[in-house]
Amino acid sequence: MAHLNIFQTLLIFSLLGASLGDKILFLLPLASRSHVHVFEPLMKALGERGHEIVNLSPIVSKNMPQTVKQIQLIKVDDLTGKIPDPFEQRKMGTLRSMLNTSSVEHMHVACIKLYENPQLYEVLKNEKFDLVIIDIFLNYCVLGVIPHFKAPSILVSTMAAPSHFSNIFGNRLQPSFVPCSFLKYTDQMSFLERLINTVLDSVFALRWDKMFVARSEEMYKKYLPNGDQLPNIDTILGNSSMMFMNSHFTLNYPRPLLPDVIEVGGMHTRPTKKLPKDLDDFLSNSGNDGFILFSLGSIVKAKDMPEETRKIFLKVFSRIKQRVVWKWETESMPDLPPNVKLSKWLPQQDVLGHPNIRLFMTHGGLLSTQESVYHGVPVLGIPIFGDQDLNVMQAESRGYAKMVEIIDITEEKLESTILELINNPTYVQKAQALSKLVKDLPQSPLDKAVYWTEYVLRHKGALHIRSAARDLNFFQYYVLDVTAFILGALGLIIYLILCCCTRIFRRTFSKKSTKNTHFKKE
Incomplete structure (x- = not known):
């Protein structure tokens, strides 16, 4: 396109369906260094395509285009500086580590520090966005920012999404073949492993709710403008347009995914460059x-x-x-x-x-x-x-x-x-x-992420690809209510049949008894 003028280029992009010039907020204020690295290629690619990006992150990324504005609300040391010794944590074992709250408390302290930064409120007051992309893993306490901007949102899981993340989209994962993210199981589990996997998957989901959800909701309602009018976390997450998962079916165990849960694992991988x-x-x-x-x-x-x-x-x-x-x-x-x-x-x-x-x-x-x-x-x-x-x-x-x-x-x-x-x-x-x-893929993970990001922008949240499973509770999703009804109906039918058989038997036995008594009298 080097010989085309700017208007011809924009026309071609328009005909191809690309939505250029939209304003996107990358909400990563509590993301670790490795989490930010997941987002950087997507941020850069969208910026290079003409989208205006605002990135709230503890890390200032290098080599970003001028269309990317970076705001550092807290530093990465505020997140990692006081995390417990990982080698000692290792000795504790998986279950005890899951129940340990010290690192979680540190994240809440970091979140308060984040809300004390006036730059956040300048963004809230002066900016409008067409889309919010958020690192879902540790940023619950800022989820209230999404409805504040009244924009569609894309959640990004920096790992293969645990069940309690994908459940938001009605994409429930079976513990029979999808191992819990914190267990070293394969997708070929024995009965005992499936039992442990099911229990720990549920325990972790409950623990997550207890550690993050209630306190995070309380925090954004306290600090954000009109916070008392903001919806709860379940409603905010349930209104999300899409989820990107940093996973790949050739590396992670394959799992069934709905069309609004997209695997983009390996966005950051690239050919080798020259070494120092x-x-x-x-x-x-x-x-x-x-x-x-x-x-x-x-x-x-x-x-x-x-x-x-x-x-x-x-x-x-x-x-x-x-x-x-x-x-x-x-x-x-x-x-x-x-x-x-x-x-x-x-x-x-x-x-x-x-x-x-x-x-x-x-x-x-x-x-x-x-x-x-x-x-x-x-x-x-x-x-x-x-x-x-x-x-x-x-x-x-x-x-x-x-x-x-x-x-x-x-x-x-x-x-x-x-x-x-x-x-x-x-x-x-x-x-x-x-x-x-x-x-060996039809498009690279990065191209895939860019396409679906712009798809959500073009179609104003892409409501048409949402599964009705989002609106079903646990019992409805697994048709346990229907199963209970069928079992109840079968039980009633069996009961009525038994009652009829009992009456017929009694009448038959009664008639035989009467006849036998009559014969004896004669």
Whole structure:
């Protein structure tokens, strides 16, 4: 279109159905760094297509077009600075971690700090939006912003949406084959696993309501203009136009989805770019043995791991042939082997795309597992919290990963797992085969997200694709009321039949008794 003037270009876009120039609010004020990374590609793509974007986020994203205005209401340290030690949380186990409220209390404190920032009220007073896109996971306390703007909304789940998220759209997920996000089960569960999965899925949903819903609703009604007139959270969520899930059926276990629940997992994945020279030299000179990338993500600080665990990693690294590039939060380490390079920050996708990489040692965050598959790299998963166990278990079930438990890790276990993943070609073959599947799609995840975002804009909320299941309660959805009626009717019919049979039997028996008595008298 380089030779077309601006009016011709806009006309063509109009004929193609693109809705350019709409104003979109990205509501991510309590999003972690990894959550923001999920949204950045969509934000940038929509900005480049001419939409006017306002982004409320604790992180200022780089390389955004001029159409994207970024407002930092709180900093990311306000969210993560006082979160309990994840290594200690790991020792507590899944159930106890779910019941622990300390991190939740910290989120509520951060939310109050958010509401104390006058910039928020300037946006509320001076801005109007055609669409609101919100990170649903931890931003419940700002849900009241959506009806304030009287605009359609798209919810984004930064993971494969748990049942209590997709239920909003009438998309109820069966615990018989959809594992709870915080259990390391596959979609092939035994009876005991299905029992545990069903119970914990329900417990987590109830816990979520208790931890977030009531207090969040109370908070936005207290702080937002005309807050007492704002609807409750169930009503706000129930009016949402669509949900984007950061999942992909080739990576996450397939599940039935309604048309307003869209999988866009891997929006952030991309081809490799050039590495910084010092890092490229270290990786490119690793020879035939190659190198290993080791990163525990952005929330978990590797420097905070127990000293004995750190020494286990170093001793194993010192014995293997491969070089290791380790994401570490300090400049140096006194006992660092010569084959290990520390880095506070790594361009992870560019490292994963390097031809000499042999293995990715990761905490199993969803973005990291998506990147490992996109670039076809085997994984050694070391999950710490949240959905990381499930992500690593899914990777292991796909045949390109192995899991190691960090709280009881040993040198022998770690070394044998590393050597198995590097020396057995099956793992890299599985990773590369899966990489081909992820890329074999009619449109990229990002193009898909852009299309459906503009679809909601074009059709003013896209009410026509909503399922009637949204309006059904639990008993209606699973036709338990109908089942109860049918069972009741059958019971009544059986009862009436038994009553009739009993009467017939009694009459017959009575007549026989009368005849026998008559014969005896004669």
